[in-house]
Structures are given as structure tokens and as C-alpha cells.
Amino acid sequence: MKKIRILAAAIAAVGAALAPLPALADLTIGVSISLTGPTSALGIPTQKGIALWPKEIAGEKLNVILLDDATDPTKGVQNTRKLITEDKVDVIVGSVTTPVAIAMADVCVEGKTPQLMLSPANLPPGKDAWSFRMPQSTAVMAIPIVEHWKKLGVKTYGFLGYSDGYGEAWLTDIKPLADKAGIKLVDTERFARSDTSVTGQALKLMSANPDAILVVASGSGAAMPHKGLVERGYPKGKIYQTHGAATMDLIRVGGADVEGSFVSSGPAVVAEQLPATNASKALGVQYKTAFEAANGKGSANQFGAHAFDVIVVLQKAVPIALKKGKPGTPEFRAALKDAFETMGRTPVSQGVLSWTPADHFGYTPETGVLLKVANGDWQVVN
Amino acid sequence: MDLSTAGILLLDGVTNGAVYALLALATVLVFAVTRVIFIPQGEFVAYGALTLALLQLGKVPGTIWLLLALAALAALLDLADAVRRGLPASAIVRGLARTLAAPIVVSALTWWAAPLKLHLLAQSALTLAVVTLLGPLVYRLAYQRLADATVLVLLIVSVGVHFALTGLGLVFFGAEGFRNPSFWDVRFAAGPLSLSGQTIFIFIASIALIVALWLFFGRTLRGKALRATAVNRLGARLMGISTSGAGRLSFGLAAFIGALSGLLIGPTTTIFYDSGFLIGLKGFVAAIFGGLASYPAAALGALLVGVLESFSSFYASAFKEVIVFTLIIPVLLWRSFQHGHDDEEEQ
Secondary structure (H helix, E strand, O other), rough: OOOOOOOHHHHHHHHOOOOOOHHHHOOEEEEEOOOOOOOHHHHHHHHHOOOOOOOEEEEEEEEEEEEEEOOOOOHHHHHHHHHHHOOOOOEEEEEOOHHHHHHHHHHHHHOOEEEEEEEOOOOOOOOOOOEEOOOOOHHHHHHHHHHHHHOOOOEEEEEEEEEOOOHHHHHHHHHHHHHHHHEEEEEEEOOOOOOHHHHHHHHHHHHHHOOOEEEOHHHHHHHHHHHHHHOOOOOOHHEEHOOOOOOOOHHHHHHHHHOOEEEEHHHHHHHHHHHOOOOHHHHHHHHHHHHHHHOOOOOOOOHHHHHHHHHHHHHHHHHHHHHOOOOOOOOHHHHHHHHHHHOOOOOEOOOOOOOOOOOOOOOOOOOOOEEEEEOOEEEOOO | OOOOHHHHHHHHHHHHHHHHHHHHHHHHHHHHHOEEEEEEHHHHHHHHHHHHHHHHHOOOOOOHHHHHHHHHHEEEEEEEHHHHHHHHHHHHHHHHHHHHHHHHHHHHHHHHHHOOOOOOHHHHHHHHHHHHHHHHHHHHHHEEEEOOOOOOHHHHHHHHHHHHHHHHHHHHHHHOOOOOOOOOOOOEEOOOOOEHHHHEEEEEHHHHHHHHHHHHHHHHHHHHHHHHHHOOOHHHHHHHOHHHHEEEEEEEEHHHHHHHHHHHHHHOOOOOOHHHHHHHHHHHHHHHOOOOOOOOHHHHHHHHHHHHHHHHHOOOOOHHHHHHOOOOHHHHHHHHHHOOOOOOOOO
């Protein structure tokens, strides 16, 4: 197989016709995610999801090349170039880290290879021509929180978020929604994952006396600010967390202090609790069962779910693209991109996708679910 | 801001400052004795907190495998040295036993005790033993051969050691953070101030350690030998003090202080495998106050860093780290005006 590839490269080099070779017909997915570095907490569970990928899609043998980008945009770009030029992959998956995923998007445009991002990266129009996001946009995930505030009659809220892109994205996306509902932002405070205390921020927030506080953080890093607020006497039931925190790590580290608090989440982690009418229920249960069978009870998380959804999306798009070309050819890659944009409403385990040429986030407003921490587990809030 | 807010912030700042003070002391100690700017100081903090966290879960912490691997490497190096120098077999065996005995005993004990879920204090003692033993081995493997190199070379080695230890931390402890149980789970309320048992524990432990170090350097022969090495390496060697022994001792102390700091802050915040770096760096900023030479100035600097951090998190949380680390510039300016340029190191 390798020999045939070298042969193919040689043929291309002497300028012979680049006809699709049957031996290249395997569907090749190039994955570049952060297995080391600061966001390895996102990359490692994603890798566990990838380990459960099937052997073939739509009758095509699946060939997965997994690389580590070490949470480094430069490394991510190198990986992407290698995957596109050397391995001739049909689709790039990654990265789980926003800055890395953004850097990779440029290379994918250049190499005309579709990218399925595992991070909700905001890109200027045109830059994301070949990039599609698997995670929900923060704008979609803010909906259940603001809806809940409206129902409870919350008038003011405070913001305590990471001083990075994730925090910033939430701030810019939730503000218009809340403003429209007449809910005012009264204080904005920042912290970093590695901080040892948020006493100062908590005091400042408390003095503004908001009806609710939104904590924007991820994984076990979300517990420290939460505990900080509770320690200063802020009621647990008025603290809201984002989908970055919707993992068992929040409950494991936060313990009793996170009981009764709310978290906005994709549907997969609580699939079995969803009403039967929810479009993601069946896929979510399927993901959760498979993931927990491999990794233990309570291990299911949104990162593994996004990896699962990559396959759900490909299972729908690959048959469409196969009509226009064979895997391993530029025609197939272009057809795959077109298929993503035109395949329409697609339920996945983490919500309902509907990508269009103009919208590569594509999650519909029915996606987000509000969860409450009750007895050390998640409970869906209706 | 009213008085009670200021009080809470001050208390929070002093609490963090007490931990930074310990790390600053360790940084000064290591630099004075070995001229190593010990960037990985913070890694011992994370190793301490996370080793305890894994013991709490009843798991065998990966740090003991690191300890055994480093001890084996050190023993091999010792063996090669001894053979080259043609030492008698009995001396070689004694040397090897000295290098290997403690790591093997402590690792075996930890491996045996891990699933038993012993009392928190017993687990803390094991953690301290494991991490403390790492210190001299790190010195033996990374620095001892380079003991006479320039400060810059030693700094570059430190950066390498830092990356190695952080990466190993990810392997041992995973990417998610842990929070340890408090040593003393009570709260005292004094007006708006609320003092947790852990805060009191931090103060007592910090003060006790500072007093112990003061006694060690002032009253014991080994402590005086360390001071002598810090003042003049060549002179100390002429007086029969082993400089590599002093190096190992100072690294052992630094690792002990790091692990203790990890145990102290573990219950107050979430510690990740890479959390130690920033904490250690703040200790380093504090050590700069003392010009990497004065212990009291470093301790005062640490309290200042803690308080500044706490107040800036109230006034401008987005710029907190910027404010804390910018502090180093005026301090360096002031020190350089005071003392002039020190050319001793440049050759």
C-alpha cells in the first residue's frame, strides 16, 4: 500500500494524469488533538471516544491517523500540513483547543480539505470555509440559561470567567441574549485555571449583589471558583456553569458545594433522562452505553460525545460524497464539504445540527439542556 | 471598599503569601548553596498535593516509580564512578546501599499502604517522604556534574528539569485536578472574617518551618556547613565540607518544603499537574525581593506578593497576574541602583 502511494506520488511528479487509484480508496481521517499540554483534559477523553470509532463507514475501510498537537498552534499547523500533503487525508478532525483549531483552519482552506473542529472556535467569515464545528456555539448553549433566568424572574447577573477565549466567547454571546430579556450584567470578573483563590473576585461580585452568577470555566477547573463563591456565602442555587464544566469532574472536586447549582450542557451526558421526543436521545444513549462500557460508569462526557458525533456526521455525508468521487481525491474532499453544507437537519448525540454554506456552527436552538446537580449526579431541568 | 472587605482580602493574601514564603525560602536556599535558579520548585508542590490525592483514592501514586527509576539511575552513575576510581567492593556496595535503601523502603511502604487508605496524617507523612527523596536524586542526576557551570547553564538545566517533571506529572496524575480534604475542618468567625482550620494550619506550619530552618542553620553542624558552602564554595571544600553533599541536602530541603506547601494548599484550591509552576514562580518573584540571598526579605516579599495578588484580584481581576509579575521590574531596578551591577558571574 505504501509502495503504491510512493508510486502514485512519482506519477504525479512526472506530471502524469492523476487518476484516482483504487488502492487509495480507504477513507482516511487525520486527527490532531491536544493529548499533552494545558488542554490535555479535553484531548484525552476525546481520544477515548476516537478509540471507539468503527472499522468502516458506508462500506469504505476507515483509516485513522492520530497526532498530538501538545496544545501548541504551531504543532497543530505542522500536523495538519503533514496530514494533508503526506497522508492525503479526506477529512481533518481537531483540535480540541480553540487557538490550535483556528490556526489549523487556514491550512485546511489552503489544502481544500474539510475540517471537523472539536472546539467551538469563532472565525471571521471566509476563514472557516472548510471548517465545521462539532461542539455547540456558546450562543446556542447560553439559551437554556437565559430561558431559566427569564422563568425565575432574574433581573441581574454577574460573570466570573476564564481570562481566555472561552470566557470571552461566553461574555460576548450571552450578553445580547440577556439584554434582550431585560437581564442586566452588573459585574464582570476574571480568573485563570491555575489561580489558587478567587476571594477578591467573589467579594466584588457579592458587593454588586446579582440575582445569579455565571461561572465560565472547564472541567475540574470549574470547581474552585464555585467553591470560592459558596465560601463567601453566595447561595449555591443561584450559580450557573457552562457546558465546559458539564463533566463529573465538577461534582467530584466540588462536592457538596455544587449541589443545587445549574449547568448548561449538550444532551449526550444525560441522554437516558431526556424525554422520548428529544431528537438526540437514541444517539446519546448509544454513545453513553458504548463509552461507559469501555471506560467505566460515569465516564461519559461531552468530549467523547463530539468524537462519536464525527462518525454520525460522516455516516450521513460520506455516501452523498461517494457519488462524486473516490476517497483520496480532491473531488471527494470537495464533495464531502458540499455534503456537510447540504445534508440538512442531522440529529447527533450532542444536539441537532443543520450546517449551511453560511453557518458552519449549525446547532439549532433545541440543542442545549439545563442540568441541576442533585445528590452528586446530573438531573435534567424541565 | 469597606474595612471588612479589606480585612478578608488581607487575610486571603497573607494566607497565600505564607505558602509563597515557604517556596521563596526554598528558592533562596537552593540558589545560595548551589547557584541553581530552581524553576521546578513548584513541581514539588503539585507532586506533593497530587501524590496525597491519589493516596486518598487508594491508588498507588506514579511518583514512587519515578523515585525508583531515579534512584536506579543514580546508583548506576555511582557504580560507574566507583569502578573508574577503583574503589574496593565493600565501599561500592555501601555506596549503592546508601543511594538505594531509602527510595526502595519508602516506595515499598507507599505501595503497600496505598490500598489501605490510612489516616490522612499517615498518608501525608508518606507523601512527604516520597517527594523529599526526589529532591537529592534530581540534584544528583541533573546538576551534580555541572556544579561548577555558570548560573546561565544551570538555569537552562532547570528549564529542562521543569518540562520533564511537568510532563511526568501529566502521566502520573492525569489532566484533571484534585482537591484534598482539609487537615482541620473547622471555621472560626470573627466579625466578617471567617478563618478556616486550614488557614490556621497554613500559618502554624509556615511559622514552624521558618523557625526550624532558622534553628537548623544557626545551631546544627550540617546547617552551618550549608551556610559555609553558600558563602564560599572553595573555602568550604578546603574545610572538608562536601559541596555535592551540601547540594543534595539543599535539594532535599527544597523538595520537602515544596511537598509541604502542596499539602498546605491542596485543600484550599484545585491542584492540576501543572499548577505548581505559577505558584513556584510567585515564590521566585518573592525570592527576588531578597536578591536571592536574604531569607527575611524573601519572606516579606512573599507576603507582599500574596497581598498584592489578593487586592488586584478584587480591583482588576483580568490583570491580576500582570500586576503581580510586573512587580519584579521595579524591584530589580531598585536592587540594581542599590547594589550596582554585579559582575561576579560574568566571565
